[in-house]
Amino acid sequence: MNARLEHLSDESVVEATASLLTALRAEPPxxxxxxxxxxxxFTANVLLALGAAPAMVDITGEAGLFAGISSGLLVNLGTPTPEQRAASLEAANGARTAGTPWVLDPVAIGVLPVRTALAHELLALGPTVIRGNASEILALAGRSAGGRGVDALDGTEAAADAARELAARTGGAVAVSGPIDLIVDADAEIRIDNGDALLTRVTGGGCALGAVMAAFLGAARQTGHAPAVAAAAATIVYTIAAEDAAQGADGPGSFAVRLLDALAAVAPADLAARARVAVTAPVAA
Amino acid sequence: MNARLEHLSDESVVEATASLLTALRAEPPxxxxxxxxxxxxFTANVLLALGAAPAMVDITGEAGLFAGISSGLLVNLGTPTPEQRAASLEAANGARTAGTPWVLDPVAIGVLPVRTALAHELLALGPTVIRGNASEILALAGRSAGGRGVDALDGTEAAADAARELAARTGGAVAVSGPIDLIVDADAEIRIDNGDALLTRVTGGGCALGAVMAAFLGAARQTGHAPAVAAAAATIVYTIAAEDAAQGADGPGSFAVRLLDALAAVAPADLAARARVAVTAPVAA
Amino acid sequence: MNARLEHLSDESVVEATASLLTALRAEPPxxxxxxxxxxxxFTANVLLALGAAPAMVDITGEAGLFAGISSGLLVNLGTPTPEQRAASLEAANGARTAGTPWVLDPVAIGVLPVRTALAHELLALGPTVIRGNASEILALAGRSAGGRGVDALDGTEAAADAARELAARTGGAVAVSGPIDLIVDADAEIRIDNGDALLTRVTGGGCALGAVMAAFLGAARQTGHAPAVAAAAATIVYTIAAEDAAQGADGPGSFAVRLLDALAAVAPADLAARARVAVTAPVAA
Known part of the structure; x- marks a missing residue:
């Protein structure tokens, strides 16, 4: 067990989450x-509700420059137009140069060739966090075709080895979204058992989490927490808000509205009693 | 009266709707x-609420390939960028080759030249269902200029002859949306008198119906129903959900939220008492 | 004081607002x-809720032509793809030729070079109304770098001189959005103290106001009101609806839904008692 894990426990992850949420609201990333x-x-509204400042700068000639002044960057490959593909590479390079943390969300890669090739180019640029469902993480690691869109066809544990392998390659963290969220890096594995199935009935339920991770990575630049902890904190806050939103929702429409309200309302002090987090030592990839 | 109409009645359309909705939820298209x-x-959220699996694959190099593995395809011309125009043709050709049913929604054609030319190219590829308001259907048949956006300026009956002509040309079905929805093919004409005027106060109220038709066409590949019946079933489910949503809505904002909730809640068993459907023999185009 | 200001008072602006809202709903622009x-x-839904007819025609080959038949045009630079940049210039030229009033919203200009260059090209085409937050108006006038996205970092009065200068250059009106909205032209300055801070927690809260201004400019072609009055009327209606929406909202999600409901419900007769408007003589730029 390495030095950092000595300081990482279920409790310390929850404490870090409260600190990061407080920092995020004090100085919006x-x-x-x-x-x-x-x-x-929806993604912009999730960030605004949480307390962050979204900026959808996704054209060439601006994306790279802006990655140098933003607090965190999300690159999501859901509908990658030619312009967005070029801007993604420009932004990832800009983030790399400036030290801006960034999240890669390889949406629906596997069967679809254009985004799959782009995802591998971006992977080589070293994303701070990779976030996807199990089939996307498997596909990015070259272990499975994936490709049936953003459905989580596989449980998160099915992608655990793939996540470990990707984390070893990038030196960053990998977050696998599903009923139990799994976040791995070289130092620890974090499992989070919060959330609600209605998140899968709203478009952007997973994609917006990638943006929330970028926001928490931005906040972590102030607090000094590791990327995996920031990714875990994002997941904890987002999925606890989802639980609040599901209470009293009449279906996916009202759930999405209530999720924004809940993200604005969730308080650092509420987290300790709500978070269901388990931290373990890393398993070799 | 041909053989299929012997088996098509007001009641059989409603029964087919219940069967299709059940099939759709059992195996999400x-x-x-x-x-x-x-x-x-909004379109993705409508599909998710209904129980289908949306995938917005709209770039060249992926769109045609994906049309070969999707259950159904929607091509909507509302904001046709150059990339989307090329992807639309690629996807329609891919659907044609693979036998994937597809819906053409020729939004705001008539005065606007780029989309009008594209709509005619797509028409030649034989859409399984064409869905539009009366002015769009008239414009696609070359009978009227149309072009004032997506408003239904004409009642659906004003486009009945145009719809019959287009159905004869494509061998598929044509759905004219309006206060009374009209669906025609070579074998029958179906009129549906459900819905609520609030659908016209929400953007995507009509566009999302095209996606729902693509979902029901996907489900019909399992049940064996004709495209016109699938289009009618989509319309019945969607407009009954709109009636539920309008109950208790405070305006167009809450209506749109409630529509998603209602689409998730509408049950096959509820349809028989609610659907206002009239099936008649076809009129020669 | 010039002739027009003789007829412009706090009361006359509010009366004009009621007339314009009535005209807009009688003949939707x-x-x-x-x-x-x-x-x-969200922008389309805001326009539909208000009673206007949105049409997102933003491709080359259509944008210029459509600007000749539309009632009003909005050009917003939030995510300017290459195609949209070309379409913006085509549309602005089409509007100029046809006499269609148009609104320029120079989102996040300043640091970001592509949109900043485009904003200056568009400025030279003489927008009827320029709408932005204080940092954007300062940046467009060349007085400040701006560029941290759409946050209003400066109070509206900080941009008053810049607004006056831009109004003098275009011969049109300039609207600076913020806690107190400021609208200036050569003849008057109008300050509006309505609204709610939740507008800043919803994406498009400001962008949609630009579209509402384009709708009121369209209505003003019937009533004969000046562009500054139309921009003020749009602001008054929109921010009073925001106050209604904030009442009983549980957060930014429910606020956005309630804003659409409130825009559909706001009545011309309600405005006089609610509007907080102050009209003053112009200050030389």
């Missing part, structure tokens, strides 16, 4: 999003 | 949408 | 929007 046309509005 | 930037999020 | 990918759906 500027979150650059290059994301798909389906979820842009 | 993968619905590829190439649609406009205004309604992508 | 066709509002062409070239706007960013984040807010297209």
């Amino acid at each position: 500027l979150v650059q999003c290059i994301t798909n046309a389906v979820v842009t509005g | 993968l619905v590829q949408c190439i649609t406009n930037a205004v309604v992508t999020g | 066709l509002v062409q929007c070239i706007t960013n990918a984040v807010v297209t759906g």
